[in-house]
Amino acid sequence: MSPSRYRDGARAIAPIAIAAVTFGASFGVLARSVGIDALAATVMSATTFAGSAQFAVASILGTSGGVAAAVLAATLLNARYAPISVSVAPLFEGGRVRRLLEAQLIVDESWAVSRRADGRFDRRLLIGAGLVLYVSWVTGTALGSMGGEALGDPADLGLDAAFPALFLALLVPQVSTRRALAAALLGGTVALVLIPFVPAGVPIVAAAGACLIGWRRS
Amino acid sequence: MTEVWIVIGVVGAATVALKSVGPVLLGGRPLPEHLDGVVSLLAPAVLAALVVTQLVGGDREIVLDARLVGLASAALALLLRAPLLVVVIAAAVATAAVRAVS
Known part of the structure; x- marks a missing residue:
C-alpha cells in the first residue's frame, strides 16, 4: 500500500x-x-x-x-x-x-x-x-x-449514459464466481421489477438485499 | 428561502448519518465473519441495481431511450477489453449520436 x-x-x-x-x-x-x-x-x-x-x-x-x-x-x-x-x-x-x-x-x-x-x-x-x-x-x-x-445539457452530450457504463465496467470483473453472478442477476432483477412501483432509491436498497444469499450461519 | 435552508440542513444531516453508519459504528474493525459472505456479494448486487436504475429508471416508470445504445456500445468496448475511459466515452458518444439524429 x-x-x-x-x-x-x-x-x-x-x-x-x-x-x-x-x-x-x-x-x-x-x-x-x-x-x-x-x-x-x-x-x-x-x-x-x-x-x-x-x-x-x-x-x-x-x-x-x-x-x-x-x-x-x-x-x-x-x-x-x-x-x-x-x-x-x-x-x-x-x-x-x-x-x-x-x-x-x-x-x-x-x-x-x-x-x-x-x-x-x-x-x-x-x-x-x-x-x-x-x-x-x-x-x-x-x-x-x-x-x-x-x-x-448533459443529456445532449450523452453523459447520462456514462454512469451505467461505468457501473457495468466495474460490475463485470466482480461476477467471477457463481454466487456473485447470482447476486448480480437477483439485484438487477429486483431493481428492474420495483422501478415502476416504488419511489426512486428504494429499488437499489431492495436490490442490496440480494447479498443475503451469501449468509452463512456461524 | 427559509424552507430551502431547512431542507438543505435536514437532507445534509440525514446523508451524513447514512454514510457514517458503517465507518463510525463499525470502523477500523473487521466485520463479523458470518457477514463476510454477505458483504462480498453486496458489490455485485448493488452495482447491477445501479446499472439497471441508471439505464432505464424514470420517475416510477421504465424509460427506454438512447442510453440503451450507449450501454450496448459500452458492452462491446468491454468485450474488446477496452480501458475504462474508452468504455465510458463509447457510451456517451453513442448516446449523444442517437439523440443528435432523432
Missing part, C-alpha cells in the same frame, strides 16, 4: 469526473430555476454530496412539493449508503470525527472503483476517487448556479 494509491483512485475516476462537473452544473442551473440561489445550491453540494438526492430535492421544491416530501425523497434515495458504508467500514481508522469526515467521500462511483480484483475494498482508492468527485461536483454546482447554462 503506497501513497500513490490515492492517485490511482483519482486516475480511475477521471473519466467520470467530467460528467460529474457537468451534472453538478446542471444541478446548479436547475436549483436556480426553482429559486435555490448559488450559495444554497453550492452549500448543498458540499454538505449532501449525493447527486440523485439533490436533483430530487430541487425538482420537488420546484413543483411546490413541500419540505417533508423533499426530505423523504432524498432520504429514500440515500438509504443505500447505509449498507454501502457497512461494506467498507473496516477501512476507516482513527477517531470518530476522522471516520465521519472520510465517510462523506463515499458515493456510488468512489465506492465502486475502490473494490479491488481480490474483492477487498481499498481505502486510498476510495478517498482519492471521492476527493476528485467532490471537487468536481461542488465546482460544477457553483459554475452552474452562477450562470453556467453555456456548459450545455
